[in-house]
Amino acid sequence: MMVERSVGTALTRLVGQGVLTEEQRTAVLEAVARERSARASGGRWVAEVAAYAGAGLLLGGIVLLLGSSWEGLDRAAQVTALALVTVVLVAGGLALAGGPRALFPWAGRQATASGQVVPGGPGGVGTGGPDPGGLGGAVATVSGGAGPAVSSGSSVPGAAAHTVPMRLAAALFALTSISVAVLVGTSVDDGGNDTAWTWAATAGAIVAVLAYAALPSLLGLLAIAGFGNAAVAAILDQVSGNGTAIGLGIVVVGAVWFAATRFGFAEPAWAGYAVAIVTALAGAQGVLAEDRMWPGYLLGVLVALVCFALYRRQNHPVLVIGGGIALAVAVSEAVWDWTNGSRSAFVVVLIAGAILLVVGAAVLVRGRD
Template sequence: MTERSVRAALERLVDDGVLSPEQRDAVATAIGEARTTVPRSQLFAEIAAYVGAGLVLGGILLLLDSSWNDLDTLGKALTLIALIIGLLVGGTALAGGRSALFVRDGAQTVPRRLAAVLFVLAALCVAALVGILIDDRGDDSAWVWAVTAALVVAALGYAALPSVVGLLASAVLALSAVSGLLGDIAGLDDLAVGLGLLVLGGIWFALSRFGLSTPHWAGYGIAIATALIGAQVAGFDQMGWSYGLTLLVALTCFAFYAVERHAVLVIGGGVAIALAVSQAVWDWSDQAVGAAAAVVISGAALLGVGAVLLLRDRG
């Protein structure tokens, strides 16, 4: 069971009167300590497995590098297809077979984490395969379609086997795919590309809020980073868009924090506020030093007020 499902089960026991809130906290603490205590043999086995996977990948790359240029397009495609099949089959076997895929609240064992890494590698091989097939026709936008195809595979891999590495891979590929589709394929300007990335950040916020990103803090972190990148891209030609949209990201973070208390939300909101205010003051004051000093002083005063209120509430 995942941490979230355990927490939900404990809450039900408290609601039913089986456990008191104090007993719930004690059980949750004990479960957390048990999960963080990893046997030394298991730790060494996990390290060895990841190192072995890295060496296998490195060996494959060395073999390909020594003969890659001698292969024609068909030979390269067949080689990549074989790699993709091998990675998918190996990942499925490590995960526990097809019956272990697309299962919610599956235990995050060492083999399953390693399987998730293999799925990500398969997605990267798909990108290489699509890129080679399209680039052979002289299409300058081959990278866009390659990244988009890799995104589809990575998203399916994450849906089959949720993991942090799969989530991060999907986030990077989604960011690249959206920017490429809007900028290179559709030919839109920086403002439109930035707004598209901002919408993508909103989708990540929604996925995290409804429990479709695991762990939630990573999903929220991806949402914040994607939205902030979109806000900055939108203001390449006119800075006003950057700090206006960045302020919107900050307000979104604080709104979500009021509902779901994840530290990454309040930290992201604080970073977004600092970035928006700094850019706005820098733009409005024509880069005046006095205005920057005023921002520092007002920020220090606000920090002091917040600290006093927190300490008073604690007392």
């Protein structure tokens, strides 16, 4: 497969550079082969699908049961029911993960200083961060091999848990953020006011961060993104009630996502950058919708420049795609507003885009040849 060839090529390059030994390269390839073989197992696939389907049906049943009698319960009973759901989710996650000692795997990165294997990696390979070959994490040190450790500087292991129980546990922890948000919102609700929503979103964001730190996962990353944006928007709305301030706040959240992903605190990196791009663009659109002035266009262009600069250092396709989209949106909206929809301006933008496309494609083809 293409992934296996890219992994082999990357490891061979590291051996040639003296970063890895030949023994370490062989151990990594064997670990990858074992992981691929395990993933291809039909029985394991059926078991994982059954487990996720069962968890979904169980959650759906709880929602239906509560919904059928929710209005007949007083607030104390509602809070108690939600607290029980939260406890069940946390207990289930702990049981599947193997107990509290299995949580917060990023703390194990301290072991790399003494040449030990970072816990959590498949087949004895540490999962420290982004890697060129799709191993699910960077190679730290292979057990039994000599030579320097290899680390990408990531502070959080690869977001994908490497066993079915761990993935299920991470999903349950992520769902806990939803149950806690509803629990807090119900507890402080007073006639459906905005304060209850603010507290609910803030509580959900805090629990989502803790859940992701305990067991990193893609679902946990999305939970942080959803509740984080909602909490910031709700808080700024309560404080200022100004659309521009809310938009700028969301842009700042997007900048935090860019930084967190760049320094390895959000994995997988493609998902972290995707969240950063969408969040920052949403904030820029919020600023633009409020006053239709140049700061909104400038923020869109700034998002594009950040994406292109990061793509220069980290070759993630989502960055160049996101940067292109951000630039197209910002320039198109600016030209439309500043020219009052003039067709001649559209032609100029079209010609400029065509020239850039031809020049870029020519350089790429020439470089390939």
